[in-house]
Amino acid sequence: MPDALPNLQALALFIAVVDEGGLGAGARRLGMYQPNASRMIAQLEAQAGMPLLDRDPRGSRPTSAGLLYAAHARELLEAADDFSAWLRHSRDDDTLDLQVGASMTIAENLMPAWLTDLRRTSPRVRVDLRVLNSTQVLEEVRSGQLQLGFIETPHVPRWVHAHTLREDELVLVVAPGHPWGDREQPVGLEELAQTPLVVREGGSGTRDAFEELVPDAAGTPPVQELSSNAAVRVAVASGAGPAVLSMLAVRSQLETGQLHRVPVAGASLRRPLTAAWKGPSRLSGAAAELVAVATGPLRPAL
Numbered sequence: 667m668p669d670a671l672p673n674l675q676a677l678a679l680f681i682a683v684v685d686e687g688g689l690g691a692g693a694r695r696l697g698m699y700q701p702n703a704s705r706m707i708a709q710l711e712a713q714a715g716m717p718l719l720d721r722d723p724r725g726s727r728p729t730s731a732g733l734l735y736a737a738h739a740r741e742l743l744e745a746a747d748d749f750s751a752w753l754r755h756s757r758d759d760d761t762l763d764l765q766v767g768a769s770m771t772i773a774e775n776l777m778p779a780w781l782t783d784l785r786r787t788s789p790r791v792r793v794d795l796r797v798l799n800s801t802q803v804l805e806e807v808r809s810g811q812l813q814l815g816f817i818e819t820p821h822v823p824r825w826v827h828a829h830t831l832r833e834d835e836l837v838l839v840v841a842p843g844h845p846w847g848d849r850e851q852p853v854g855l856e857e858l859a860q861t862p863l864v865v866r867e868g869g870s871g872t873r874d875a876f877e878e879l880v881p882d883a884a885g886t887p888p889v890q891e892l893s894s895n896a897a898v899r900v901a902v903a904s905g906a907g908p909a910v911l912s913m914l915a916v917r918s919q920l921e922t923g924q925l926h927r928v929p930v931a932g933a934s935l936r937r938p939l940t941a942a943w944k945g946p947s948r949l950s951g952a953a954a955e956l957v958a959v960a961t962g963p964l965r966p967a968l
Contacts, residue, residue, distance in 0.1 A: 669671070670713075670749070671742075672710055672713060672714075672739075672742075673706070673709070673710075673734065674742075674743065674746055675696075676706040676707070676709060676710050677710070677739040677742060677743055678696060678743060678840045679692060679693065679696055679698065679703055679706050679707065680692075680707060680710055680718065680732075680735070680736065680739060681736060681740060681743065682695045682696055683703075683707065683719065683726055683807060683886070684728050684733075684736045685956065686798050687725045687726070687727070688725035688726050688906050689703055689704065689707065689719075689721070689726050690869050691725075691791050692726075697744065704849055706749065709859075712926050714731075714735060716729075716731050717729055717731070717732070718731065718732035718735055719732055719905065724786065724850070726927055732780075733950065735823050738747075744946040744947060744948070747860065747945050747946040748948065748950055751946075751950050751951055756763075760792050762788075762791045762792065762951065762952045763792050763794060764791055764792070764793050764794065764813055764814065764952040764953060765794050765811065765812050765813045765814070766794065766795050766796070766813065766814045766816070767795075767796045767797075767798050767802070767803040767806055767811060767812040767814075767815045768795060768796075768797060768798075768803065768815070768816040769797075769799055769800040769803055769816065769817050769818045769819075769871045770797060770799065770868070770870070770871075770872075770894060770895055771796045771834070771871070771872060771895060771911075771915050772816045772817075772818060772939060773795065773797040773816075774882065774895060774896075774914075774915065775795075775912070775915060776914065776939075777795065777816070780848055780903045780956065780960050781795070782943050783956075783959045783962070784955060784956055784959050787955065787959070788952065788955050791952040791955065791956075793952075793956070796812065797871045799866070799867065799870045799871065800817040800818050800819040800869065800870065800871035800874065800883045801819070801868075801869030801870075801874075802869060803815040803816070803817050803942070804817060804819075804823065804826065804942065807826060807942055807943060808825065808826070809946055810925065810944070813943065813953055814941060814942075814943050814949075814956065814957070815876065815941070815942045815943065816939070816940070816941055816960070817871055817939075817940050817941055817942055817943075817946070818829075818834065818870075818871025818872060818875060818899045818912075818937060818938075818940075819871035819874040819875060819937075820873075820874065820875050820937055820938060820939055821874055821878070825944070826943065826944060827943050827944070827945075827946075827947050827949075828940050828941065829941045829949075829957060829961070830939070830940050831938075831939045831940065831941060831957075831960050831961050832938075832939055833936045833937070833938060833939070834912050834913070834914060834936065834937055834938070834939050834962075835913045835934075835935065835936055836872070836875060836876055836879070836910050836911065836912060836935035836937060837864060837910065837911065837912075837913050837916060837927050837935070838858065838908060838909075838910050838927065838928045838929075838930050838935075839902055839909055839910075839911060839916050839919075839920070839925040839926065839927055839928065840847070840902065840907075840908045840925070840926050840928055841902055841903050841904070841925065841926070842923060842924075842926050843905065844905070844908065844926070846908065846928045847926045847928070849928075850932035851931070852920070852928070852929035852932075853928055853929070853930055853931060854930075854931045854932075855882075855931065855932070856882070857931065858880060858883065858910075858930060859880050859881075859882035859883040859886060860882070860886055861886065861907075861908060862886055862887060862888055862889040862907060863883070863886075863888055863889060863907060863908055863909055863910065864889055864890045864892065864901045864902055864906050864907050864908070864909040865888040865890070865891055865898070865909065865910075865942075866891070866892065866893070866894075866895070867891055867923055868884065868891075871937070872895075872910070872911060872912060872915075875908045875935075875937035876935070878937075879935050879936075879937070880935075889906055889907040890906050890907070893948070895911060895912070895915040898911060899911070899915070899916065899919055899924075899925065901923075902925060903919070903924050905942070908928070909936055910935065925939060940958055941957045942958060948950040
């Protein structure tokens with residue numbers, strides 16, 4: 667008779683202990699009392715027939731066997747999550763709800779076309795979309811409020827699974843009458859970093875990406891700090907100052923002449939657009955379908 671499978675809750679606890687570096691911290695992550703957690707780990711070790719953790723006053727670290735055990739435990743937990751997701755979807759003969767968050771540039775310029783394409787291929791899927799900045803999207807993915815998030819920041823935390831959809835170009839824009847509009851030489855990175863800009867709010871993927879690419883810019887106080895791309899565009903067009911925004915967010919204004927693009931010397935300001943989620947590393951169901959649509963050919967919203 668084959669050996670019984672380990673308790674899945676105990677495996678989740680063991681992974682939490684390995685990730686957090688201590689039994690108490692791992693138990694707290696799962697909302698479990700430490701004495702119960704100690705008994706669960708002892709049962710796992712008894713079933714495995716070997717010690718899985720080295721314990722000392724500074725915490726609990728996996729043994730060499732424990733590290734291998736943890737790797738296989740993660741695979742088993744992911745398979746169990748996949749099975750649960752399949753079972754939920756197979757029982758649902760009606761609408762499949764998908765809780766999605768998207769940061770501003772993606773939500774305004776890409777998500778409408780993605781949702782239209784998803785509706786054609788998967789009419790049973792209903793997407794509940796929340797428009798947030800990248801930091802807020804990640805917070806709600808972590809808390810479980812969102813099943814899937816689309817972010818623009820280059821700072822993707824280790825706890826999240828991520829899939830890069832494509833690269834996005836950031837461009838420097840000014841009002842047509844701005845002094846930079848007529849200059850013959852591109853703006854250098856040092857000058858750009860020292861210039862007060864109209865910027866998005868802290869936590870915005872656009873701002874995070876720009877300050878990652880031009881670190882010295884973080885030390886220059888902005889001329890205005892606004893919470894949407896549309897507000898930044900209006901401020902720039904009104905003469906408040908330059909801004910760095912996604913090409914997706916300013917393409918139409920550049921074509922009509924409302925804004926003017928200024929070249930930046932020796933720099934390609936590019937950032938990834940990323941899908942992020944928790945749980946199994948391999949997406950399934952409606953979330954996988956939406957990411958497949960998003961990874962397809964670029965078709966921005968008009």
